[in-house]
Amino acid sequence: MPTENNSFTKTAKNTVKRGHKRALYDADTVYSILDSHFLCHVAFEVEGQPHAIPTCHWREGNKLYWHGSSKSHMIQHLSKGNPACVTVTQLDGLVLARSAFSTSVNYRSVMCYGTPQLVEDAKEWDRQMELFFEQLAPGRWPQLRPMTAQERKATGLLVMEIEDAAAKVRSAPPGDADESEYPVWAGVVPLKTVVGQPQVAPEGEAAPLNHSIMTNFW
């Protein structure tokens, strides 16, 4: 958890050793990267085998949430007190330097550590699902057909208090300005995610799309 100066403490687990100049531990940076996308990768190990599974996450305060099928490998394993690492990565550009060694990427990433638990309180469960939708597609939740008891049962919701976290950010031109005479183009090729034209379901349009729901991430 962040300490009084609003930063995560550097521990053996989260201290960035290589590229440590790119490391940031303040909660504002950690939270802003977590909030910048809904896609994360969750790492956990089962019987000696690590797994990294992509899923959708959201955040409230110092807690991360994600859901899945109640019977999934991930939900089953992580509801039993096993540790996890949740990583969010935003790729912002390809950094083309004069050498292979200085070639890099601009990115924002964060790794969060903790031990997830199942959310079992029904009221909190509903509140979190609504919060997820409010972050994913603001304003859409009240428009949706309400969840059924069976759907609730089939969905496992995990919460993880962020015990340790470390962000890494690179956002700069190539680092080899001292080799700028070398006769090769150097610079940054920016990359970004864009939203395409919405494709209405083949069954047709039962109501118009509220386009403002897609403003949260892109």
Next chain:
Amino acid sequence: MPTENNSFTKTAKNTVKRGHKRALYDADTVYSILDSHFLCHVAFEVEGQPHAIPTCHWREGNKLYWHGSSKSHMIQHLSKGNPACVTVTQLDGLVLARSAFSTSVNYRSVMCYGTPQLVEDAKEWDRQMELFFEQLAPGRWPQLRPMTAQERKATGLLVMEIEDAAAKVRSAPPGDADESEYPVWAGVVPLKTVVGQPQVAPEGEAAPLNHSIMTNFW
């Protein structure tokens, strides 16, 4: 490794249990997702703590490669015979259904399992670094300032034979056509990565950019 029918065998490790209709085990699908991006997440566990680290990978045949600082946590740990999972995820769209339960994403992801090793043969090391650049930015390798002995020493290169793998793909409209009367817009909001205008390094242009180097991924 893929068996005679060019598919990965379903084992306890890689068999997709939930959403199994989206699972694919054929090598063509696995390889095409691996080759669709250079960003992966590598999962491994150190002393009971899982980690998922974003890095850049490439592939040759049934082998995955990635590199890092020789002294990094990841390279050090994974050069000692410890297992890893390498996951590549492409997010293709947000699937807005009539209910929260049917809301989904269109994506292509692959999880590959194996035990990495350090590439120590100097000739193979050079060949792989060139192959990486050929996939990342075709034609750029011969333009670069050659690597120095010190840079080689500072770079650890891992190879992982893909022992088991499973892909998951969703590429479809919302799955709740039976609820199409419900008065809410349903459909897919496509997402894609685009390349922005290249930004030349502040030191200026020592040579023109060969734009064709950016055609491999986007």
